[in-house]
Amino acid sequence: MAGRKVKIEVRNLSKHFDDLIVLHQMDFDIYEGEFLCVVGPTGCGKTTFCNVVTGLLPITEGSITMGGEKIDFKKHNVSFVFQEPSCIPWRTIWDDVKIGLEIRKVPKKEINERVSAILDLTGLTEFKDFYPSQISAGMKQRVVIARSFVTEPDLLLMDEPFGQLDSSTRFYIENQLIKVWQKTKRTIIFVTHNLEEAVYLSERILVCTQKPTGIKEEVIVDLPHPRDITDREFVKIRNRVTDLVKWW
Ligand SMILES: Nc1ncnc2c1ncn2[C@@H]1O[C@H](COP(=O)(O)OP(=O)(O)OP(=O)(O)O)[C@@H](O)[C@H]1O
Ligand SMILES: [Mg+2]
Incomplete structure (x- = not known):
């Protein structure tokens, strides 16, 4: 190193x-x-x-x-991913992933760009309008990863x-x-x-x-x-x- x-x-x-x-x-x-x-x-x-x-x-x-x-x-x-995937039941994948950016008051245009890029990278783009109940455990863990990385x-x-x-x-x-x-x-x-x-x-x-x-x-x-x-x-x-x- x-x-x-x-x-x-x-x-x-x-x-x-x-x-x-x-x-x-x-x-x-x-x-x-x-x-x-x-x-x-x-x-x-x-x-x-x-x-x-x-x-x-x-x-x-x-x-x-x-x-x-x-x-x-x-x-x-500092972002933390736990063993249990934790998605917000009433938010779509898109809305779930953007939450950390909303909290940080990132401008809407930038939120859209960043969420879009990270969903692309995690292979979730086509599922962006799905709710957690509609996706598998593995996919939920990908949502969690996307949500953690999106705030850089x-x-x-x-x-x-x-x-x-x-x-x-x-x-x-x-x-x-x-x-x-x-x-x-x-x-x-x-x-x-x-x-x-x-x-x-x-x-x-x-x-x-x-x-x-x-x-x-x-x-x-x-x-x-x-x-x-x-x-x-x-x-x-x-x-x-x-x-x-x-x-x-
Ligand atoms: N809040 C707490 N109060 C008292 N003891 C605790 C507390 N949290 C953890 N411990 C003790 O500290 C030690 C370390 O626990 P910890 O959960 O960090 O281990 P770990 O390495 O993550 O274990 P695992 O591989 O099972 O996840 C254990 O003996 C546990 O019982
Ligand atoms: Mg442990």
Whole structure:
């Protein structure tokens, strides 16, 4: 990752819930435009990490800064995609995707242009007038992705967003996500249990330890997209991550 500009600095980050030490003195950087995956055993604090980055939970110790400043939600646009797709039942896809732009009072003409472009990129244009009840779970997750990217977030946190999807839908959406990421150059932190998914998507994988959680190792995935899960290099990296995870 030499030569890349650092966007987010996590320094000596700890998060305790009373006596329970979850995150313990974590130190790492996230680069501008990076696609970073975080893997770790269940309950190690991946969701907790997302929650402290978004400010939903206070930090116990240490700091997270973006562009040298403490993350401030009035200034920085941090977007969060959860495991469960959440669409607004009474809004069409078009109206759902534009909501973040309306809140930010973006001019109507620009809203139309941006929504139109992101629906195109996520393959949703022909479904723009559909309601959530009329579309599949995979499509709903695409709506959520479109809605998160349309505001051009400084940081996009994704917490196991595709865990519920069957594998062929997952591959399709993963490819779509890569396309959107390559086009928009957003910075993404993607949490997953699925090691193959981590190698398929990311430029770098942080492998976390058991609680008190630190970073066991980082694995660089220097492979071009679209990736081939049967490719020798791919399999080598996946095996490497699997080995690290065996000793969780
Ligand atoms: N609000 C809370 N109050 C007290 N303990 C909490 C709270 N939120 C999480 N925890 C504890 O912190 C630890 C980390 O939980 P977290 O949900 O962040 O793990 P995770 O890595 O996301 O797990 P999973 O892989 O199952 O999603 C767990 O032991 C959990 O019980
Ligand atoms: Mg979690």
